[in-house]
Amino acid sequence: MDPALIRELKSLLGTANVLSQNEDLLLYEFDGSVEKSRPEVVVFPHTTEHVSRIVKLAAKHQVPVVGRGAGTGLSGGALARGGGVMIVFARMNRILELDLENRRAVAQPGVVNLDITRAVEHAGLYFAPDPSSQKSCTVGGNVAENSGGPHTLAYGLTTNHIAALELVLPDGEIVRVGSRHGDAPGYDLCGLFVGSEGTLALVTEITVKLSRKAEAVKTLLAIFDAVGDASRTVVEITAGGITPAACEMLDGWTLRAVEDYIHAGFPRDSAAVLLIEVEGLREAAESQAAAIAEICKTNRAREVRTARDDRERDLLWKGRRNAFGALGRLAPSNYVLDGVIPRSKLPEALEQIHAIGKKHGFQIGNIFHAGDGNLHPIVLYDPRDTEQFKRAITAAEEIIRMCISLGGALTGEHGVGMEKNELMPLLFSDADFDLMRRIHDAFNPDSSLNPGKIFPLSKGCGEIRVRNSGQAAGTRP
Numbered sequence: 268m269d270p271a272l273i274r275e276l277k278s279l280l281g282t283a284n285v286l287s288q289n290e291d292l293l294l295y296e297f298d299g300s301v302e303k304s305r306p307e308v309v310v311f312p313h314t315t316e317h318v319s320r321i322v323k324l325a326a327k328h329q330v331p332v333v334g335r336g337a338g339t340g341l342s343g344g345a346l347a348r349g350g351g352v353m354i355v356f357a358r359m360n361r362i363l364e365l366d367l368e369n370r371r372a373v374a375q376p377g378v379v380n381l382d383i384t385r386a387v388e389h390a391g392l393y394f395a396p397d398p399s400s401q402k403s404c405t406v407g408g409n410v411a412e413n414s415g416g417p418h419t420l421a422y423g424l425t426t427n428h429i430a431a432l433e434l435v436l437p438d439g440e441i442v443r444v445g446s447r448h449g450d451a452p453g454y455d456l457c458g459l460f461v462g463s464e465g466t467l468a469l470v471t472e473i474t475v476k477l478s479r480k481a482e483a484v485k486t487l488l489a490i491f492d493a494v495g496d497a498s499r500t501v502v503e504i505t506a507g508g509i510t511p512a513a514c515e516m517l518d519g520w521t522l523r524a525v526e527d528y529i530h531a532g533f534p535r536d537s538a539a540v541l542l543i544e545v546e547g548l549r550e551a552a553e554s555q556a557a558a559i560a561e562i563c564k565t566n567r568a569r570e571v572r573t574a575r576d577d578r579e580r581d582l583l584w585k586g587r588r589n590a591f592g593a594l595g596r597l598a599p600s601n602y603v604l605d606g607v608i609p610r611s612k613l614p615e616a617l618e619q620i621h622a623i624g625k626k627h628g629f630q631i632g633n634i635f636h637a638g639d640g641n642l643h644p645i646v647l648y649d650p651r652d653t654e655q656f657k658r659a660i661t662a663a664e665e666i667i668r669m670c671i672s673l674g675g676a677l678t679g680e681h682g683v684g685m686e687k688n689e690l691m692p693l694l695f696s697d698a699d700f701d702l703m704r705r706i707h708d709a710f711n712p713d714s715s716l717n718p719g720k721i722f723p724l725s726k727g728c729g730e731i732r733v734r735n736s737g738q739a740a741g742t743r744p
Contacts, residue, residue, distance in 0.1 A: 268307040268350075272328040276310055276352075279320055284311040284358070295335070295353055299400075301602050301650070301660070302343030302685055306333070306353035313358050315433060315441060315471040322469065323439035325352045326715060332437075333717045334465045336376065336408030339400040341603050342684030344412060344464045348719035354469065356407050362386055363472070370477040371430060371447060376407020376470050383475065392477040395422040398680070399588045407470050413462030415680030417513040417587065418544075420638035422478070424680065426461040433472035434460060437715045447474050459706075464682050465717040467710040481546035484512075485556035486574040488583060489541040489563040490534050494518055497539035498613035500566040501637045504543075505610055507562060509555055514638030515542040515587055518617070521594070521632035521645070522586075528593035531586025532579070537569075541637065542587055590634045591645070598647035602659050605681035606670035610640045619669050620644050627662040641679035642670065668693065683721045691723050 268287065277285045286292060286309040296305035307330070312318045325332045331351035338345060347353050360377035367390045372383055380401040383394040397416035398404050404414070409425045410432070422428075431445030445457030460467055491497040497516060504514065517525065517540050522533040533540055541563070545555040560571040574580040594601050608616045617633060624631035624646070632645040644666055648659040667677060667690060677687050677694060695703075700722065707714075707722075 268330070269328050272324060272330065272352075273308055275324050276308065276321065279324070280310055280312065280317060284313075285309070295338070295355070296346065298338045298340045298343060298345050299603070300341050300343045300346075300684070300686055301600075301656075302346055304343070304346040304348045304685070305350070306347035307350045309353045309355055311355050311358045315435065318354060318359075318435045318469055318471050319439045319441055321352065321354060322435055322437065326438060331715050331718050332469070334376075334407070334411070334469045336405035336411070337379070337400075337403050339398075339404045340408060340412060340684070341605065341681040342412075342678070342686040344682045344684035344717070344720060345408065346685065348685050348717075356405065359471070360405075367392065367477075369448060370479070371474055372477055373472060373474050374406050375472060376405060376410070378406050380404050380406055380409060383477075387477055388480075391480050393480055394475055395428050395478045396425045399591065401588075406473055406475065410461050410470050410473055411463070411465050412682040413680065415636070415641065417515050417542075417584075417636060419636060419641070419680070420514055421510055421512040424462075426458055428476045428478075429457060429461055429473060430476050431474040432457055432460055432470055434468035435471055436468050437711050437713065441471075442468075445474065462682070464684060464720055466707060466720055467716070469716065481512075481548075481552070483549040483552040484544060484546040484580070485552045486580040486583060487541075487543045487545075487556060487559060487563075488532070488572045488574075489543065489560075489568045490537045490570045490572070491539045491541070491566075491568050492537060493567070494539045494617055495614045496567045497541055498617060498637070500541060500563050500568065501613060502610050503562050503566060504559055505638065507558070509545075509558060509562075511543050511555070511559065511638060512546045513542070513544040514636070516540070516633070516635055516637035517542070517587070517590065518633040520630065521590060521634050524597060524632070525586045525590050525593045525634075528596060529582075529586045529589055531582050532572075533586060534570075542583055587634070594632055594645055594647060599649045599651065600647075602646040602648060602663055603681075604642070604644045604646070604663055604666055605678045606642050606644075606667050606675060607677075607679040608640045608642060608670050608673045608675035610638070612673040612675070613637065613640065616642065616669065616673060620666055623662050623665050623669070627658045629659065629662055631662070631666075636679070639679070640675065642666075664690070685720055688719075688721055689723050689725055691721070 331349040335345040356377035359375040364373040
């Protein structure tokens, strides 16, 4: 790194907001994935103007820039694959405005997801996107990755809850896209930037849509003695025209690990459970809950419990949201995958995941958004064992290829990043890449923003980059 650039950054931001010593940079070479890549300097802006000037300085010195929120991402999207400057938005963490009457909030990118809900819940409002890491992940990271969560089934991904964005382009220009109230005419530029993984611009301000809390919520726990019965139940619920707010599934091995840690009330002797939630007007929620319970019983659920109050409901969701932490007690690290399949293929997919785990010597847990077919198999491994790490990577690739072979996709909510970019040719043709590249180059022609992400680096067709154990990150944060 050019010492002159570091001096200029310190002059702009102050010494306390610029890190360039190796012992400091070590903390920023990881995220929640198995990837690893170290920046050359880390900076903490406080304003949009800071971000603009940082980008201009980086451009002058011809070094790349990558934005980072809380580092909870699971695809390496916020790692500095090209070295250069990492802009950490942790100190741009203010909610700038609450417009409760029009159900809007304006936030800086470093605001923690759940803090938006906490700021407006007194008015009966909340921010709908709810990743499992919502107590720590930031809204800027959610925008970059188009994050989801358990309630995506009914309410959609982050993109469905963003009204407008303020952006800094690769040349430092500050622009605004979207419309605070209603849909903006013309091209949906706001939708284009959500999910672009920081490869088109840096997000410096976000106007989010707030949702009103439902009048009634019913949370059901359906208990099964066979995984196949649980997965078939999911198919029948959605085929029956019922769209729950959430429909989560845990297999028996995973729920036992969760129960040992959280004591959420999951039955340790079951093969699988479905955590299903419906909400809306009281009569409608009660009717849907009764219909779902009947479908579960028809598919041989041995029991269907309904949470009696908010305490029971919160405890069940605590078990779901802390599942990754529970599994962290069983192995030095875990690799959380993210693939999508058609709901009708759930039984087949779970059988194949089990077979892949057995083939490579891993116990693979399954906890996922069953309602929309977004799988999250979890491979437990020891990153200090080089051969074990390689087997974990191979098993992960086979699972993702399986998802695609069943008519699914590479990712549902974690992004492509540097985890799956080499597998992108499995889904996209050269013509697809050409169009995506043209869009990319219109905004980021020099690839100065977040280089080495999304697009494959090799010319092979879906050949995953072989990583060594020295690149393995620790456990999920």
